[in-house]
Amino acid sequence: MKQKKYRIYTCVFAVLFFSLSIVCWLKPADAFSVTERRPLDQFPTLNVNTLLNGSFMSKFEEYTLDQFPLRDDFRSLKAMVSKYVLGQKDNNNIYIVDGQISELDVAVNEKALSKAINKFTTIYDTYMKDTNVHVYYSMIPDKNYFLAEQHGYPALDYDVLREKLHIGLDYMQYIDIFPLLSIGDYYYTDTHWRQDCIVEVAKHLADAMGTDIDTVYTTQELDNPFYGVYYGQLGLPVDADRITYLTNDTLANCIVYDHQNDREMSVYDMDKAADRDPYEMFLGGSLAVITIDNPNANTDKELVIFRDSFGSSIAPLLVEGYAKITLLDARYLHQNMIGNFVTFDNQDVLFLHSTSVLNNEIAFK
């Protein structure tokens, strides 16, 4: 009986093990991970050089991890064991509270803040010092500001972060938008804020820059589900978001120009709305230089925004108060190039970035 037991034992395990192995060998390679929004590693180049220098081996390991059959399901299983069996509060630093997903960010990164301050200061000194532009800066709290401390998660000290920026950017006027925001203003599965929730923030920014905005919008919603950047990292099954966006005649008549790709576009890129990251529908996503001309403006005021991806959704809400808005992303545009796109003369200039970008060392070189 015992021998039979061992035989069955071995056979059952062998069938499972070899089946999974055969699938690993035979499964065609996928090109892209939708949940992680990244291209997947492909079979590495195999030759004498790559074998001898070991690069084939290390790349092969990455390839096998990326191309593992049912990879997303295995990652979900891991996330579930981590959360429900081991009771771990986060999975790879991603946590979920009341349906809101966020990423732990526990320490003020002095190096990152210094890099941001130095970058902004260099830009200011090069283009704006001794000119008649009006320079402002504001920062957008990341979701942890509303979630972490209240739910027992470690959080970075936002007072320290703000204080360091206030000292470093004391030549600019600070516009505080923290009190105008709450966790409900952000997507559940993504890092970004919802455009339909930040109308008051836009009014406040405009007001602080001496511009009145009083616009009525129609709220639109995309049909397709929006799985934000945290969705794939969390690995747990959660409901998708829906992207909402605001329209009116002014926005419909704006002329948007993408200088990076030398093309005209719309405020809302509906091709990207149906793509992998629908949030990129707002002014076409990560683009270094964009201008928005408002032919119906009652003013000739211009606004220049140094921004990150959060700026894409709020910039359209500032259009009403300006004849032209120029959006510059200092992460992708070298400071020496800025003069090619903007002549600084009597504009409002707003440096608007999220705390997660400001506190990230690789954001500003």
Add this chain to the structure above:
Amino acid sequence: MVFSSIPFLYYFLPIVLLCYAVAPAKCKNMVLLLASLVFYAWGEPKLVLLMAVSVVLGYVFGLLIEKHRGTIHAKYYMIASIVISVGFLGYFKYADFFIANINMATGLSLPLLKVALPIGISFYTFQLISYIVDVYRGTAAQHSLLNLATYIAMFPQLIAGPIVRYTDIAKDLTERVHRFEDIAYGIRRFVIGLSKKVLIANQLGELCDIFQSSGEQSVLFFWMYAISVSLQIYFDFSGYSDMAIGLGRLFGFKFMENFNYPYISKSVTEFWRRWHISLGSWFRDYIYIPLGGNRVSKGRHLFNIFVVWFLTGFWHGAAWNFIVWGLYFAVLLVIEKFFMLKYMERMPKVLVHGYVLLASVISFVIFDAANMASAFAYIGAMFGFGGLPLVSVETLYYLRSYAILLILALIGATPLVKSIANRIMTAQWTESTLGTVLSTALELLVLIVLFVVSTAYLVDGSFNPFLYFRF
């Protein structure tokens, strides 16, 4: 290549098992050797030659020693072989340590050699030395280069032990049997080892990394780190040993046990009878006893103990903290041997266990430290000398987040789980046909769940270093 990796589990191992299964008996060692060379070359494409040279030299010296047995020449050959093996180890592992210390002591600026440390060199060198010394002591030399190379290079134990003695598997090299009982046992040991490594050691390692990079440390966080790193090292290394023993059994070899629940020891002396058993017994048989062991004067006995523990520490790494780690145990063992053991037998168990756990936790803080200054700072901080708060928000968060894992690890470090499993599997109800089927199904289910969940952790994670690869 590491056992707990997707390339090993789902690409390398199935092919090797298939080739091994279909190969005729006389070719099985050849399959194992080729697989082992591929396994080694995967991590060290060029340094596989160094291992090959070591094996060939060991083979030649073994034959020469046997040929000249009983003459002074045999001794010369043994010494020559040991000098060459230790020379390789010294050059690749310790040269830069000596150069750096000479530079520091003399003010010279001798350039460092910066040679890559061949994976597993400490393990296969010790296996070769044990083979050569055993042949000198009378064991028959291996006349087949293939069989000797299979013994030294066998991938299950090649890079992180256990340090298998030639005499233990000499018979298996030529006439082993393959039984379903052994294969089932091998599967079970391998899956348990994989789970210990992936589900416990790697997760504790992440907690240690979080601690190291934390900007909000506290006294409690230092203790969490110290306990986590002690458990991580145990589960990492004993998990690897379980996998090695399991793999060995799949191929028909019976390797010696390497761990026996060291954290339940009632003295540090007992701890070292339960921790890295193959290394401890190697030093006993090839260093301590040849030096005279305890059958010498008290002074010489002390000297022998300190030499062995200095070497034990130094074997683990070319850094002062490893030497201090070894000597720290020497001091504790001497104190126990000459003073404390007789009192400890009468002391309350809680006190004795507490002492052993505290001693081992402090030892692993030294072991894991980047240098001695850091080790002293860590130990000081654990006892409140770092000027840190007792707790912090971050500490409490990670304590809550890792509490279950730490409790599971603490339970898993005792024989409790094994004892419960044995009780279930040998209960009377399992003796009937239905009972056998149910108990087999239950055991299989547990193993499959562990294997699938371990795979899920591997697919998701990137944190997967084996600590003992650096030795």
